[in-house]
Amino acid sequence: MFVGLSNIKKIVNGKSKLVYWAVVPAVMLGIALLFFQTYSLVTGKSFRDFDFHIGKLWHTENAAKELKKSQTVIMPKPNLVGPSLLDQSSSLIDNLKKQVISALPAKRTTLQPADNIEVKANSTYAKELFNLTLIDNVNISSLIQSKQLQKYYAKIESDYLINPDMLPKEGKWYVGISFTPTLNYRTFSYDASQVAGMAQDDEHVYTFGLTETSRNQTDKPITSYTIGIDVGRILNDKISVFSGLHYANYGEQILVRTADLKNPNYETAKFMGTCPLYERFDPQNRENNIPYTNSYSFIEIPVGLNINLRSFEKSRLTMDLGLNFQKMDHVNALVYDFETDYYYWLNRKEEIFTKFGIGSEVGITLSQYVGERLELFINPQFKYTLNSTLKKPSPISQNQYATGLRIGFKQQLF
Numbered sequence: 001m002f003v004g005l006s007n008i009k010k011i012v013n014g015k016s017k018l019v020y021w022a023v024v025p026a027v028m029l030g031i032a033l034l035f036f037q038t039y040s041l042v043t044g045k046s047f048r049d050f051d052f053h054i055g056k057l058w059h060t061e062n063a064a065k066e067l068k069k070s071q072t073v074i075m076p077k078p079n080l081v082g083p084s085l086l087d088q089s090s091s092l093i094d095n096l097k098k099q100v101i102s103a104l105p106a107k108r109t110t111l112q113p114a115d116n117i118e119v120k121a122n123s124t125y126a127k128e129l130f131n132l133t134l135i136d137n138v139n140i141s142s143l144i145q146s147k148q149l150q151k152y153y154a155k156i157e158s159d160y161l162i163n164p165d166m167l168p169k170e171g172k173w174y175v176g177i178s179f180t181p182t183l184n185y186r187t188f189s190y191d192a193s194q195v196a197g198m199a200q201d202d203e204h205v206y207t208f209g210l211t212e213t214s215r216n217q218t219d220k221p222i223t224s225y226t227i228g229i230d231v232g233r234i235l236n237d238k239i240s241v242f243s244g245l246h247y248a249n250y251g252e253q254i255l256v257r258t259a260d261l262k263n264p265n266y267e268t269a270k271f272m273g274t275c276p277l278y279e280r281f282d283p284q285n286r287e288n289n290i291p292y293t294n295s296y297s298f299i300e301i302p303v304g305l306n307i308n309l310r311s312f313e314k315s316r317l318t319m320d321l322g323l324n325f326q327k328m329d330h331v332n333a334l335v336y337d338f339e340t341d342y343y344y345w346l347n348r349k350e351e352i353f354t355k356f357g358i359g360s361e362v363g364i365t366l367s368q369y370v371g372e373r374l375e376l377f378i379n380p381q382f383k384y385t386l387n388s389t390l391k392k393p394s395p396i397s398q399n400q401y402a403t404g405l406r407i408g409f410k411q412q413l414f
Contacts, residue, residue: 171412178408180226194395224249250400251295255281269340276342294333324359357387379406
């Protein structure tokens with residue numbers, strides 16, 4: 001019985017080696033990104049906010065003042081195979097009694113705490129504390145032959161994480177769900193010819209307002225997510241097509257400060273029919289600067305190809321290439337106006353935002369059958385919008401992009 005159980009374990013370990021070394025690290029990366037996403041949402045901090053100086057990493061308020069000595073009790077490992085276990089059960093317990101008694105302290109001890117106040121420990125002799133003579137000898141043979149343990153062994157033999165005898169049943173169609181923690185940012189540039197009061201000489205730009213360099217130095221990435229339903233059609237052994245319905249979030253974090261209401265320019269400043277709320281950040285007085293997260297949400301319909309790179313017995317590796325047809329659903333963003341030198345809060349109803357657009361995506365998918373028709377997959381991917389988030393009259397051109405680890409399930413159909 002023990003030999004059969006050992007063979008089953010070897011089969012399961014061999015079959016799941018690919019899953020262990022490929023799926024587990026990627027899933028842990030996705031979970032870590034998801035935990036950081038939650039931390040960033042609660043604290044408002046990003047990667048750049050962490051202090052990685054070696055003094056900071058190893059600083060503690062209270063230095064250690066005591067060293068604890070530990071004693072190790074070395075117990076012999078019982079041999080569960082062979083008849084010698086039944087013959088030596090009594091001597092094993094006697095030997096255990098002697099080693100435990102010899103390892104425990106036989107005298108009263110005194111502890112010296114950090115505040116130099118002497119405290120006497122109320123310890124007792126080991127023989128008084130542990131009366132090992134009350135321990136009865138264990139009948140090992142009756143335990144092994146019990147019906148309850150026999151049923152437990154039978155259950156271990158029948159229940160596997162992935163049945164080695166399972167044969168995947170691949171259908172022509174599949175449906176699934178997926179969730180993707182993402183790290184989001186943008187490209188940023190503007191057309192100097194469209195900005196009043198701005199001049200450009202070769203690579204130098206002269207303006208009294210916000211510059212491209214200052215935005216790239218202060219803006220930061222944000223964490224977000226994509227969630228959706230996936231459908232696909234397998235054409236042949238090498239190529240399949242996929243689509244679905246996803247809800248995706250993009251964005252970036254900018255640095256601003258509250259607008260000065262006493263400034264004479266504030267009374268006449270208008271953009272897209274709204275009044276300014278914020279102005280450019282102050283590089284001299286950083287205490288007044290405020291981080292603000294711009295968020296753009298889209299309903300996406302992906303269409304693309306899965307190209308089979310490598311097939312295994314119960315898993316496969318594919319490359320994904322596709323396009324995303326996007327419809328803007330929600331906006332919470334501050335838009336900078338060069339003429340008035342202020343930031344304005346705008347939503348999706350404003351015509352300055354691109355309502356419909358196209359994005360691209362590329363990635364690698366590793367899928368593993370965990371049932372006859374059920375696949376678990378992980379998909380490191382990169383997504384990039386091909387159109388600018390803002391359109392005229394804004395001279396700013398910015399394209400959103402995201403990197404993430406998509407995790408989900410596929411159910412094979414007919």
